[in-house]
Amino acid sequence: MKLNQNILLLGKKVVLVPYTAEHVPRYHEWMKSEELQRLTASEPLTLEQEYAMQRSWREDTDKCTFIVLDAEKWQAQPGTTEESCMAGDVNLFLTDLGDPSSGEIEVMIAEPNCRGKGFGTEAVLMMMSYGVTKLGLTKFEAKIGQGNEPSIRMFQKLHFEQCLPGGDTQTDDE
Numbered sequence: 001m002k003l004n005q006n007i008l009l010l011g012k013k014v015v016l017v018p019y020t021a022e023h024v025p026r027y028h029e030w031m032k033s034e035e036l037q038r039l040t041a042s043e044p045l046t047l048e049q050e051y052a053m054q055r056s057w058r059e060d061t062d063k064c065t066f067i068v069l070d071a072e073k074w075q076a077q078p079g080t081t082e083e084s085c086m087a088g089d090v091n092l093f094l095t096d097l098g099d100p101s102s103g104e105i106e107v108m109i110a111e112p113n114c115r116g117k118g119f120g121t122e123a124v125l126m127m128m129s130y131g132v133t134k135l136g137l138t139k140f141e142a143k144i145g146q147g148n149e150p151s152i153r154m155f156q157k158l159h160f161e162q163c164l165p166g167g168d169t170q171t172d173d174e
Contacts, residue, residue: 001057001064009066009130011122015074016066016130017082019089023067024054026086030110039148040108064092064135068107068123070114087114090123092131102139103131107151120154 009016019027028050030036037044045053057065069085088109096102105127107120131137142160144151156162 001061002059003134004064004066004130005058007066007130009126011071011126013071013117013122014087014119014126015069015071015085016090016123016126017069019054019057019065019067021051021054022081022083023086024050026083027054027067027089027110030088030108033110036108036110039145039151040106041145062094064094064127064131066090066123066127068109068119070111070119087111087119088123090127092127092135092137094135094137099139101137102141103135103137105131105140105142107154115150120151121158124154124158 005018007016007018024047028045028047031042031044031050036042057063066089067082067086068088068090069082070087074080074082074085088107088111090107091105093104093106094100094102095104105124107124107127109115109120109123128137128140131140140160142151142155144155146152152162
């Protein structure tokens with residue numbers, strides 16, 4: 001999404017920067033992981049396909065993507081490259097043409113040493129704030145595979161309701 005191409009969002013634990021071509025090699029390495037492919041329901045791409053995907057995400061008006069940087073690493077030394085501080089990504093998809101106030105949010109903390117530190121939670125909250133203030137969103141949904149327990153727990157802590165296929169809400173006693 002071109003709207004966020006010059007935006008940097010600074011949090012306490014993470015920094016969100018637009019997904020650019022300089023991030024693609026590291027992102028491509030992450031996505032070779034069978035674990036990440038399983039958790040994100042992704043298929044492996046060639047490096048050329050990954051560059052094409054990055055370009056399409058930049059141009060498409062229905063996708064907003066930021067790379068998640070480790071803020072401490074990024075701020076520690078002037079001149080540190082974004083690529084060396086990459087922790088994951090966070091995305092908003094504007095997929096419901098009938099409801100422009102609704103967005104699908106997803107996050108991936110790909111670097112194992114960055115997991116369990118609250119990076120995903122902060123990135124999601126920052127992205128939701130961006131979605132509300134800049135994109136006019138008022139409703140968010142997250143589609144998570146049933147086996148992705150860390151993401152399910154994180155979104156539950158953020159008061160997302162778990163829905164069963166077909167849209168029924170699941171309660172804790174089910």
